[in-house]
Amino acid sequence: MQSEIDAAQATESFLRQQRFVNDVSHEFRTPLTIIRGYVDLLESCGTEDPELFKEAITSIKNSAQNMQNLIENLLFLARADQGRQPLTKVPVYLDDLLKKFIEAYRSPRVKFSKFPPCKILADGEFLKKMFAAFLDNALRYSTGTVKIDLTVADGAAILKFIDKGIGISKDDKEKIFDIFYRTDKARTKLSDKESSVGLGLSVAKWIADRHDIKISVKSKQGEGSTFTLTIPTI
Numbered sequence: 001m002q003s004e005i006d007a008a009q010a011t012e013s014f015l016r017q018q019r020f021v022n023d024v025s026h027e028f029r030t031p032l033t034i035i036r037g038y039v040d041l042l043e044s045c046g047t048e049d050p051e052l053f054k055e056a057i058t059s060i061k062n063s064a065q066n067m068q069n070l071i072e073n074l075l076f077l078a079r080a081d082q083g084r085q086p087l088t089k090v091p092v093y094l095d096d097l098l099k100k101f102i103e104a105y106r107s108p109r110v111k112f113s114k115f116p117p118c119k120i121l122a123d124g125e126f127l128k129k130m131f132a133a134f135l136d137n138a139l140r141y142s143t144g145t146v147k148i149d150l151t152v153a154d155g156a157a158i159l160k161f162i163d164k165g166i167g168i169s170k171d172d173k174e175k176i177f178d179i180f181y182r183t184d185k186a187r188t189k190l191s192d193k194e195s196s197v198g199l200g201l202s203v204a205k206w207i208a209d210r211h212d213i214k215i216s217v218k219s220k221q222g223e224g225s226t227f228t229l230t231i232p233t234i
């Protein structure tokens with residue numbers, strides 16, 4: 001009986017590994033195909049046409065950036081999986097951290113009102129990485145303003161990332177935190193200019209779990225999404 005269970009677990013683990021290798025290979029194939037295509041084009045057409053040259057350089061640069069993001073997120077998750085992702089939690093003013101984070105984005109699409117002061121125990125660098133996953137998505141999957149809202153209630157800070165973009169279906173909502181999961185809408189909407197590999201929310205979830213942060217998602221297709229983080233204060 002035990003050997004049957006062991007064999008089933010080994011098969012499951014093998015299949016999971018195979019699926020992972022398939023997913024990773026697939027994600028690298030797209031940017032590599034784009035780079036290869038433009039390099040071939042430049043090789044045969046030369047660099048005389050300034051329009052074509054600019055288009056080629058931009059696409060090659062974006063594809064290289066996509067691969068770099070992919071590798072960084074994969075390394076992050078691999079280290080996390082092996083318990084090699086140490087966090088240094090110290091008392092942090094969340095309102096200050098958020099303000100600095102938003103300023104660094106320099107996006108005119110991001111709006112926020114005055115944040116109330118609140119103190120939390122956190123690794124600031126990890127938190128900024130997590131905020132970036134939510135804000136990148138809100139900007140990527142909408143065209144208008146993205147609102148960031150912070151309130152304090154009952155020993156917790158409530159942080160919301162609100163967009164009025166394409167939204168997420170009820171079925172997809174369950175899966176978006178899974179590694180490599182992307183909705184069909186996200187796959188078809190984005191051009192190669194935008195990097196989307198379905199790892200951002202997996203990384204964000206790992207960071208949230210290490211800080212006892214609860215994440216909830218409210219969304220309606222065609223109307224937008226709100227990601228709410230409930231963060232314990234000290």
Ligand code: ADP
Pocket residue numbers: 133137138141163165166167168176177181182183184185186187195196197198199200201202225
């Ligand atoms: P990606 O790099 O594809 O954005 P994520 O892990 O960050 O990967 O997100 C997983 C998927 O969740 C996205 O591909 C997208 O389909 C969906 N998603 C996440 N945030 C939003 C949002 N604000 N609006 C619509 N869809 C979203």
